[in-house]
Amino acid sequence: MALIVQKFGGTSMGSTERIQQVAKRVAKWARAGHQMVVVPSAMSGETNRLLGLAKELAPAKQSAEYLRELDMIASTGEQVSVGLLAIALQAEGVPAVSYAGWQVPVRTSATYTKARIDSIDDQKVRGDLNAGKVVIITGFQGVDETGNITTLGRGGSDTSAVAVAAALKADEAMIFTDVDGVYTTDPRVVPEARRLASISFEEMLEMASLGSKVLQIRSVEFAGKYQVPMRVLSSFTPWDIDITEEAQSGTLITFEEDEQMEKAVVSGIAFSRDEAKIAILGVPDKPGIAFQILGTVADANIEVDVIIQNIGKDGHTDFSFTVNRNDYARTVDLLKEKVLPGLGVADIVGDTKICKVSIVGIGMRSHVGVASKMFRVLSEEGINIQMISTSEIKTSVVIDEKYMELAVRALHRAFDLDEPKSV
């Protein structure tokens, strides 16, 4: 008998018919003798409908008081979901009880619309589990220390599920999604992409942050911090799929670097077309320059990704970085107005037609030559590398966006990620 947390997204909860399917799936696990906790999202479209109503009335100034009311409103979507799922389980003959975040309670910071979970009390939930009930807890929300409802921001239900699993020391958090696992890369770009049976949470973090939008990144951080085994699996399989088969399906996000995992030097290829490059040329090469440039950008709440400072010559250097493509024009204006005059340089060049391609693999820690193999593969395809950024378990390059698919396919093949062709 295991203690399992299952999370279902808005699509899975999209209608009473679909909620009945979720209930049957959960009931199957409960009847097999497992202690079950379920964290559903709001019915698809509901959060947008609610926030849409709020925005029609919104004041000019977005104060904390206003954001508090947004959370008051948005949190009701999940509250309806948990109640409906509890009823559907009861109709299946399975005892079930639902809780809103504040009832557990799920304690969070007081930062409305993007709160962080501080702690989860497991007492009430354990009591119900021991009484043989399925416990259903609202995703996406909690309560701050003065009793205000908070929400965790979009996609927060993944984080809720993992946090609940951590608090209960669950055997596994199963995240049901509309994909059947984590792939070596996007199958729409590389048809030979393979589903990974397992991936380390650090690799998953890099894959998620690099644009594999399977899981909310904060949930993976949580899983890593509290060592919660987490499985991504498909909600589109029939509910009555054999339970042993279902338990092995999808992709398990693990914490142990087992032998099998070490064999694969590179686990996946991530890519993103969301960035733009900005280069400031002929910057005086002296201490404080990076801060002078990036501090101003950060103050404007613009997130910077890859940063490159070339080795200077003649007391000058080139300073390049990437920002989200949506922030590109604003960043250039900001630099021209506030930074360039102070530096005594005027030359700034930008490029929005770039992409970032990354190889990710925990095996890179113990294998040399992985990055240089990447560069060789790209060079053989005639692809020019504009920027390089490395970390312990990934190497990213910025290249012309027109080569993105070509680069991803070549790297996928070169690092032996292609699905073996059936004969």
Add this chain to the structure above:
Amino acid sequence: MALIVQKFGGTSMGSTERIQQVAKRVAKWARAGHQMVVVPSAMSGETNRLLGLAKELAPAKQSAEYLRELDMIASTGEQVSVGLLAIALQAEGVPAVSYAGWQVPVRTSATYTKARIDSIDDQKVRGDLNAGKVVIITGFQGVDETGNITTLGRGGSDTSAVAVAAALKADEAMIFTDVDGVYTTDPRVVPEARRLASISFEEMLEMASLGSKVLQIRSVEFAGKYQVPMRVLSSFTPWDIDITEEAQSGTLITFEEDEQMEKAVVSGIAFSRDEAKIAILGVPDKPGIAFQILGTVADANIEVDVIIQNIGKDGHTDFSFTVNRNDYARTVDLLKEKVLPGLGVADIVGDTKICKVSIVGIGMRSHVGVASKMFRVLSEEGINIQMISTSEIKTSVVIDEKYMELAVRALHRAFDLDEPKSV
């Protein structure tokens, strides 16, 4: 400066446009220097939509566990309303904060879907009022002592508003509805019906329970118990109506029997077509008979209204009572099956084509001859009285339903309730 509680129904909260109108009305009162607490219902249609979803999934057996989940779901309608109204007030430049019942908290019994309010903590609300905020509290709901969400049943928002007013010792609870006050009788039956400037809460109780569906009866009981001045007024007046005029509009439900009120012996004529009459003939006239008959009916959760036991002769009597018309067939079957055999009688007669007409007036306490005047008026119209029931402040008769309008009009005129004709 007064402390005022205003309650707005689902129609008033039916769209973001209408919510803006409510916000402007509340803002007008707040700007005039009053401390304002607002209790809105769910947006019209929302509670039905939510309960409809739940019913699609409902288990066969309606357990307490199921009803708990219904309350979890239904309570979200008001939570959305309070958040939206708070935002609309903030957009008007008026500081506002919303609370769900559990946040106040509004403590109730644990009887899901028809909980009763036990107590309301005024600390948080007073703090906000003193800080110059409008406080918006969900109607219809509360929290039981173990932290489960409860609802008060349909129309419970009226009760919430009065209970909040009682807890805060508010100067007045203003209940905004789709009528402009309490009338001497239904204007659809008697076009000459007049709006009452004031009515005692006891009269209001009789009017409400007798079918004047202006206010939820429990809210009037609450107002009576805690002596909360309560005003029924129209939500259809323009929001910018002069505040002094608005404060005098509608009907005030009072507790003091002032001189003006004593003058009117009868305040209104109530009537109901919802009942059916059942008579058991030739019942042995001995102790315990009433209990033997009505105990069985009560055990089946059937509510009995007017009860008449005639003076017996030859050791036998006739026993008659009325039930809701919807319960008629079920009651007759029950009596035939379970009661008549034990009594040794077989004769039961029923009539669904009846109605009940009542005269209501606190002045009846101190005036004799009011009931006999009623009987004389009906007799002059040739209307046969089938049953009579009296209390301190009302006299009800059961008559053939075809005479209902005739009886109501004749009584309305005879007791000087008609609007004076303009010349």
